[in-house]
Amino acid sequence: xxxxxxxxxxxRNRNNIFWTLAFPIIMMVLFGGIFGFFQGxxxxxxxxxxxxxxxxxxxxxxxxxxxxxxxxxxxxxxxEGADQTAISHxxxxxxxxxxxxxxxxxxxxxxxxxxxxxxxxxxxxxxxLNIEVSGTPRSITLREEALDxxxxxxxxxxxxxxxxxxxxxxxxxxxxxxxxxxxxxxxxLRKLATTPLRKSEWIGGMMIxxxxxxxxxxxxxxxxAFIIFGLTLVPHVVAILVLISGALAFPGIGMLLAxxxxxxxxxxxxxxVVTFPMMFLSGxxxxxxxxxxxxQVVAKFFPLTYLNEGLRAAFFFGDIETALFDAAVLVIFxxxxxxxxxxxxxxxxx
Amino acid sequence: MVIxxxxxxxxxxxxxxxxxxxxxxxxxxxxxxxxxxxxGKTTTVExxxxxxxxxxxxxxxxxxxxxxxxxxxxxxxxxxVLPQDFSTFDLLDCRENLKYYAKMYGNDNCDIDGLISLVxxxxxxxxxxxxxxxxxxxxxxxxxxxxxxxxxVFLDEPTSALDPKARREIWTVIEGLRRKGKTIFLTTHxxxxxxxxxxxxxxxxxxxxxxxxTPSGLISRYGGNTNLVLQGxxxxxxxxxxxxxxERLEDKIKISLKEEDSVRKILxxxxxxxxxxxxxxxxxxxxxxxxxxxxxxxxxxxxxVH
Ligand SMILES: Nc1ncnc2c1ncn2[C@@H]1O[C@H](COP(=O)(O)OP(=O)(O)O)[C@@H](O)[C@H]1O
Ligand SMILES: [Mg+2]
Numbered sequence: 001x002x003x004x005x006x007x008x009x010x011x012r013n014r015n016n017i018f019w020t021l022a023f024p025i026i027m028m029v030l031f032g033g034i035f036g037f038f039q040g041x042x043x044x045x046x047x048x049x050x051x052x053x054x055x056x057x058x059x060x061x062x063x064x065x066x067x068x069x070x071x072x073x074x075x076x077x078x079x080e081g082a083d084q085t086a087i088s089h090x091x092x093x094x095x096x097x098x099x100x101x102x103x104x105x106x107x108x109x110x111x112x113x114x115x116x117x118x119x120x121x122x123x124x125x126x127x128x129l130n131i132e133v134s135g136t137p138r139s140i141t142l143r144e145e146a147l148d149x150x151x152x153x154x155x156x157x158x159x160x161x162x163x164x165x166x167x168x169x170x171x172x173x174x175x176x177x178x179x180x181x182x183x184x185x186x187x188x189l190r191k192l193a194t195t196p197l198r199k200s201e202w203i204g205g206m207m208i209x210x211x212x213x214x215x216x217x218x219x220x221x222x223x224x225a226f227i228i229f230g231l232t233l234v235p236h237v238v239a240i241l242v243l244i245s246g247a248l249a250f251p252g253i254g255m256l257l258a259x260x261x262x263x264x265x266x267x268x269x270x271x272x273v274v275t276f277p278m279m280f281l282s283g284x285x286x287x288x289x290x291x292x293x294x295x296q297v298v299a300k301f302f303p304l305t306y307l308n309e310g311l312r313a314a315f316f317f318g319d320i321e322t323a324l325f326d327a328a329v330l331v332i333f334x335x336x337x338x339x340x341x342x343x344x345x346x347x348x349x350x
Numbered sequence: 351m352v353i354x355x356x357x358x359x360x361x362x363x364x365x366x367x368x369x370x371x372x373x374x375x376x377x378x379x380x381x382x383x384x385x386x387x388x389x390g391k392t393t394t395v396e397x398x399x400x401x402x403x404x405x406x407x408x409x410x411x412x413x414x415x416x417x418x419x420x421x422x423x424x425x426x427x428x429x430x431v432l433p434q435d436f437s438t439f440d441l442l443d444c445r446e447n448l449k450y451y452a453k454m455y456g457n458d459n460c461d462i463d464g465l466i467s468l469v470x471x472x473x474x475x476x477x478x479x480x481x482x483x484x485x486x487x488x489x490x491x492x493x494x495x496x497x498x499x500x501x502x503v504f505l506d507e508p509t510s511a512l513d514p515k516a517r518r519e520i521w522t523v524i525e526g527l528r529r530k531g532k533t534i535f536l537t538t539h540x541x542x543x544x545x546x547x548x549x550x551x552x553x554x555x556x557x558x559x560x561x562x563x564t565p566s567g568l569i570s571r572y573g574g575n576t577n578l579v580l581q582g583x584x585x586x587x588x589x590x591x592x593x594x595x596x597e598r599l600e601d602k603i604k605i606s607l608k609e610e611d612s613v614r615k616i617l618x619x620x621x622x623x624x625x626x627x628x629x630x631x632x633x634x635x636x637x638x639x640x641x642x643x644x645x646x647x648x649x650x651x652x653x654x655v656h
Contacts (some may be wrong), residue, residue: 002453005442005446005449005450008441008446009439009442012441012478013441186435186436186437186438187434187435187436187437188436188437188438190401190436191433191451193401194399194401194426194431194433195426195451195454195498196423196427196456348402348403
């Protein structure tokens with residue numbers, strides 16, 4: 001197997017350990033820390049009050065809101081005009097709520113994304129309200145719903161897949177630049193060309209090598225997100241597919257750069273020119289829709305956009321359809337580049 | 351016949367790197383391609399290794415045409431190649447490097463330890479490539495060319511840029527390969543190397559073979575005579591010496607000898623003449639003289655002509 005020797009060489013290189021593991025972790029802790037701080041530490045809860053008649057909210061709904069507010073456990077926001085990307089908890093007070101409660105069967109809906117449920121807190125508040133209104137403990141029940149709309153992630157949740165995305169991207173692009181320029185210069189490729197090994201087998205081996213690195217980096221980044229930010233997630237199995245496609249998507253770029261740029265240093269500089277814009281414009285640190293329309297269009301041409309989106313879909317939203325679409329885009333992009341790359345890179349000297 | 355080359359030509363755009371060369375390499379011999387940088391050595395070897403396409407002419411290795419796709423697969427499986435200026439994976443140790451290349455041939459039963467002993471790297475088996483000295487690196491590289499137990503081994507400048515001691519150690523390794531029955535195609539710009547190792551030498555200059563034969567054959571044909579250099583007061587002995595090829599250089603006399611046995615006669619004459627001999631030196635011609643005679647040039651240690 002071509003890959004095993006390279007994996008062994010990889011973990012013996014301190015530089016590699018830094019750039020593929022430590023660097024993403026530092027980025028995540030740094031960005032997650034800074035923005036997480038500004039965002040405030042208390043959970044933000046949005047109230048959607050539909051129990052309104054003639055523009056005036058019902059007494060009961062007003063009482064409920066003030067109870068939640070005074071509990072001091074969460075920060076309340078109104079849904080109107082809120083930044084859609086920051087919503088992770090919505091309490092829906094349905095119309096006719098007060099009437100229903102009077103009849104003994106009021107239903108309150110809590111919509112949440114996966115992390116940090118406020119259900120417990122809310123039930124505690126409802127118990128107080130129940131006794132206050134009717135003396136009977138169960139006239140208001142709580143129904144919990146998964147909130148799976150786009151952009152309902154908190155900052156660390158949003159950031160983490162982006163960090164995995166850029167790690168896979170830089171690993172793929174620079175890994176391919178490195179193998180193609182270094183092994184061309186020290187004539188390893190020429191040596192391999194004299195063995196029965198096929199170029200396709202070598203490229204396949206390199207892909208497996210990239211994939212293993214990507215998976216290791218992913219596991220470590222997820223673990224760090226858990227340890228430092230308490231972020232828990234249960235990725236959908238398609239996440240694996242997205243990761244595989246991601247590992248496949250980027251080496252072709254590096255291979256082509258290495259072909260047209262003669263030495264390792266200038267190839268790496270060109271690699272930076274290519275990866276840097278992608279890093280910032282593909283929804284890694286902030287969502288695409290905060291960017292001007294023109295840049296959003298540009299982002300559509302960046303493979304990293306699809307990797308980030310696919311990872312978020314598979315990690316948090318269980319949105320298989322989006323994840324599969326993104327994986328397909330990545331595979332098509334990656335394989336096309338790899339095929340072109342392997343056609344133009346010759347092991348033979350003419 | 352292990353290698354057969356006939357009227358081989360290789361052109362790079364308007365540069366003719368190899369210009370109509372023909373030669374044969376026999377089984378079990380060390381065959382040296384001797385020539386300065388740019389002579390066309392690498393071009394020729396890499397054509398034989400199926401790495402470059404010939405422009406015209408015939409090149410056969412182990413009976414297979416290098417231009418034939420099927421032949422190439424067969425050739426690749428049965429040759430071992432050390433590319434010029436090759437270096438391998440820095441962070442893998444000797445054994446791991448050997449295993450890596452053995453896998454390329456699907457050879458899981460490669461006798462790694464045997465190869466390591468063959469190039470005398472036993473003590474360094476667990477050292478990473480990058481920590482080895484230049485000479486040891488080159489020895490590992492030669493071991494790597496042997497992982498598929500090849501019949502023909504191509505060594506493109508295996509000792510360039512090594513110090514003389516390390517170079518001699520490589521020679522010992524190459525000697526060992528010959529004893530194991532491998533056919534060795536060696537390129538070099540070191541005259542002594544070809545002289546020390548090769549059964550047959552092709553002298554290549556600017557893409558053309560200028561002479562071919564055994565080292566001693568080439569020397570006796572083109573190298574000129576053995577010289578006897580005397581230092582001291584020559585008195586009158588010059589008159590008594592064979593007239594052809596006596597040269598006076600300041601305080602020295604250089605006598606160009608025709609036949610080996612005349613050395614004793616000359617020495618006899620010298621001692622009878624009462625000449626005070628301060629120094630006596632016998633210089634035999636080498637391939638260097640052959641090259642000088644044939645091309646009018648010398649090759650520096652770096653391989654440049656001057
Ligand atoms: N790929 C190439 N393209 C163009 N010219 C080349 C190429 N390879 C070698 N040459 C030229 O061909 C000549 C012979 O080169 P080479 O075979 O490398 O000689 P040697 O190995 O004896 O030093 C040199 O003039 C060299 O510059
Ligand atoms: Mg050469």
